[in-house]
Amino acid sequence: MTEPSVTDTEIERLPFDVVVIGAGGSGLRAAIEARQAGKRTAIISKSLFGKAHTVMAEGGCAAAMGNVNPNDNWMVHFRDTMRGGKFLNNWRMAELHAKEAPDRVYELEAWGAVFDRTKEGKISQRNFGGHEYPRLAHVGDRTGLEMIRTLQQKVVAMQQQDAIDLGDPEAMIKVYAETTITRLIKDGERVAGAFGYVRQTGRFVVFDAPAVVLATGGIGKTFKVTSNSWEYTGDGHALALLAGAKLLNMEFVQFHPTHMVWPLSVRGLLVTESVRGDGGVLRNSQGERFMFNYVPDVFRDKYAETEEEADRWYSDPDHNRRPPELLPRDEVARANNAEVKAGRGSPHGGVFLDIASRLPAEEILRRLPSMYHQFKELADVDITKEPMEVGPAQHYVMGGVEVDPDTGESCVPGLFAAGEVSGGMHGSNRLGGNSLSDLLVFGRRAGLGAAEYVARIGAKRPTPSEGEIAAARAEALAPFERTVGENPYTVHSQVQETMFSLVGIIRTEAEIKQALAELAKLRERAAVVRAEGGPAYNPGWHLALDLRNIMLIAECVAQAALERRESRGGHTREDCPGMNPQWRKVNLMLSLDGDKVALTRQPMLPMRPDLLGLFERSELKKYYTEEELPPAGEEKV
C-alpha cells in the first residue's frame, strides 16, 4: 500500500448541506434532525462512531416526566435549573429545556433505548443533586452508553431506509469517523465549510457546506485532574472563536465533587452522583457526616438539618427535607476541598464516600454495577464492604459558544452549536443529568435550525475561501516542518498543571495573574512544537495541533475568571467571597481580536415576567438587585 506523503497536495472535497462536527449525544441528535428535514448531512468525529465522550455519562438524563413523583412538571424543573445555575442561566434555554426534555427521552425509547422501568412499566427516574423530585431517566449507571448507542442505531436505521429507498445507505447521512476538523472555512461573513485531516491517513479534507453545527463537547484536557477524555481539547470552542463567534460564561467550570483519588493512574475517574442519590454519604477522617456544616443560606430551608431527617427523606420525600449530600455540585465540591484543607481528609487526599453501610450488598450491585466494577478492578476496593476515597476533579464547562436559544445559531451566519460546547443553558453551575437532556433538546433544535438556514439561503450558497483552505493546510503541516522545537506532550502537561493549580476550584486574583503570565510563555512554546514521524495515525502530531485550542481556551477561562469579582457556581474567588447581585446581571463575552483574546461585558436580558412569576419574591431577593424584582404585592402566590 502506498502511504500518502506529508507533501501530498491533494485535498479531498466533500459537499454537504449540513456538517455536524461531533458524534456525541448533541451531534448525533442534530444530524438526525437535519437528515429528517431532508438535508444531506455529514457527521464528523475524532474517535470511532459510538465512542464519543457522551458514552461516559453514568447517572442519567433529567426530564420532568413525573413517572415516579407525579408532582413533577416543567416548571419545577425550570426552577431547579435556574437555582442550580444561580440565576445566571439563559432563561429561555432553561425554559425550552425543561419543556421539551420529556419528549426527547420518549423519542429515544421509540428508537430502541431500554431504560430502567417503574412498577407500572414506565421509564424509571432517580434522585440527583439539585433536582426536587426523582427526575433522571437512567439505565443502571451507564445511561450515556444507552443514549449514544440508541442514537447511533437510529442513524443506522435511517441509513438502512436510504439503502432501500435510494440504493445507497450513505446517500443522505454519512459518518466520517476518526476525522478531525482544525479550521472552519468562511466566505466573507458566512460559514462555508470545514477543514480537517483523516487520522488514519493524515490526508486533508474540506467539507463544503453552508451550515456547520459544532457539537464538540468540552475542555477538560485544559486541566490536570479531569474526568474528561482526550477528545476534550476545546476544539469547538476554539474553532468558533477563530471563525468570529463569541464565547460566554467561560469562568464557570464545574468541578464535580466525587472522583477516584487513588491509585494515581485513575485519579479523576468519576464516581457517579447516583451513589449519593441512592443513599451514599460523605464522611471525613473523623467519621463525621460533614455536609450538614456546609448548607449555604440560599438553600437553608430546603435541606435537612439532622441525619435522622435526611435519612427519612429517602422513603418519605414529601414530608422531609433532602440530605445535604444532594446539594448542587459546586457546594459539595467546595465542602470536600475545605475538609481536606482542614486536615480531615482521607489517606490519599480525598474524603470518604460510604455506600457500604447504607445499602445491602446485592442492592449496591444492582444499582451501581459499573461503580462496583471500577473500584474492584482498578483500586482493589469492594464498595459493598468499605468506603470509597473521593475528591473533586474538573468535569464540565458551563461556558461556551453564545447561541440563539431557539435555533442554536451563533453570531456567525451558518454556524450553529449545541451540547457542552454551547453556553448559557446552565448558568454558573450545571445540575447533574441536565447535560444529557440538554444534548437532546438543543441538538435537535440546532439540527433543525441548520436545516432551515440552508433552506432559507436557497441557491445563494457560500463558496469556501481558497486562501483560507491553503492557510489551514499550512498551519496543519507546520509541526512536521520544524526541525527544532519541543515535544507537544511536555507543553500540554504544563498547561494542565498551571490551570489546575492556579485557575482551579478556588481562585485568587494573584494566582490568576500568575497563570496568565505563565500561559503567555507557554503559548510561545506551543507555537513551535514539533511532530516526529509521518502523517498516518500520529498522536504526537494530533496533540501538536490540539495545543492551539487548549491554549486559547485556557486563556479565555483565566481572563474571565480574573474579571468576575464574585463567587458563584463554578467560579469561586477566595478574595471575592459570596454572590453579588450586580454581577448576576452580567455575562462576560470572549472573542478574538487579531490573535488576542478580548473580553467584554454584556448585560443579561431580563427574565420574562411569566417565568419570573414562577419564583417567590423572597427567593429572588437572594439573587436579584432590588430594581430587578417584581414590585412587592404583585407576587403570584
Place this chain on the structure above:
Amino acid sequence: MGNKVKLRVWRGDAGKGDLVDYEVESNEGEVVLDVLHRLQATQAGDLAVRWNCKAGKCGSCSMEINGRPRLGCMTRMSLFEPDETITVTPMRTFPVIRDLVTDVSFNFEKARQIPSFTPDPSIGLGEFRMQQVDVQRSQEFRKCIECFLCQNVCHVIRDHEENMPAYAGPRFLMRIAELEMHPADTADRREIAQDDFGLGMCNITKCCTEVCPENIHITDNALIPLKERVVSRKYDPLVWLGDKITRRVHQDTQKVPGKSSGHGAARSDSRAKPGRGRHQR
C-alpha cells in the same frame, strides 16, 4: 517511586512491522494504557494507540496483551511479574492500520445489515409499558461497549477471513438476540440470523464470553437461546406463533441491503479490505 518495566510493542503498518523492545517507567496502580502513554510521551511520540475514556466504558483500547485480548485501560500492571516482558500487539482478526490501531470497519458494516428495532407504529410517544423483568435480558446485551474483543477472539473468523462475509460474529449475533428479546419489537430475524449472519457456524466454544470486559454471558444468554429460537421456528411454527402471536408480523424480516462502501469514505480509498494487510507474526 516508579520502576522500569519491559515492554515489547508491535510497531508498523499494513505493509510490514515488527515487535520493538522498550523500557518504560511504571508507577503503583497503573494500567497498561498508562505505560503506553508514558512511552508515547517520552520515547515514541508517534505510537498509534486508540483510547478515549480510560475507564473501560468506550471500548476503544482493545489490544492483545501477552496474546490475550484485553482493554488496555482495564489491565493493571500488577497482573504481571515485575521482570516479565509484556508483549502488546494489535487485535489479530482485523487489518492493521498502524501500530496498535486496527481497521474495525467490518463491525460497522455488519451492524448496518441487521434490521433495526421495529416497534408497533401505533404506540405513541411515552406509551411503551414494559416490565423490568422483561427488559432485563436486552439490557444485559446493551451493556456492550463495542470493543470487538469477542469478534477478535472468535475462531470462526480469527485466521479465517474467508468466513467474514457470511458471519456477523458474537457481538452482532447478540445484537440480533437483543432485538428478538425486546418486548416491543415486532420483526422476526431468526431466519436471517441463520442464513445471512452465520449463527450456525458458532459452535458455542464460549471464547467470546471469556474475553468480554463487560462480563456479558454472550454464549449462554444470547447465542444458545437464539439458536433455540431458530430451531423452534424451523420445526414447530406453532411455538413461535404462540410466543409472539400478539405482535409479530408473521413474516421473516429481510437482511438490509446496501452497497458496502465502507464506514467513513474519506478513507475508503486507502482502507484495506477486512482481512487484507493482516500483520504477520
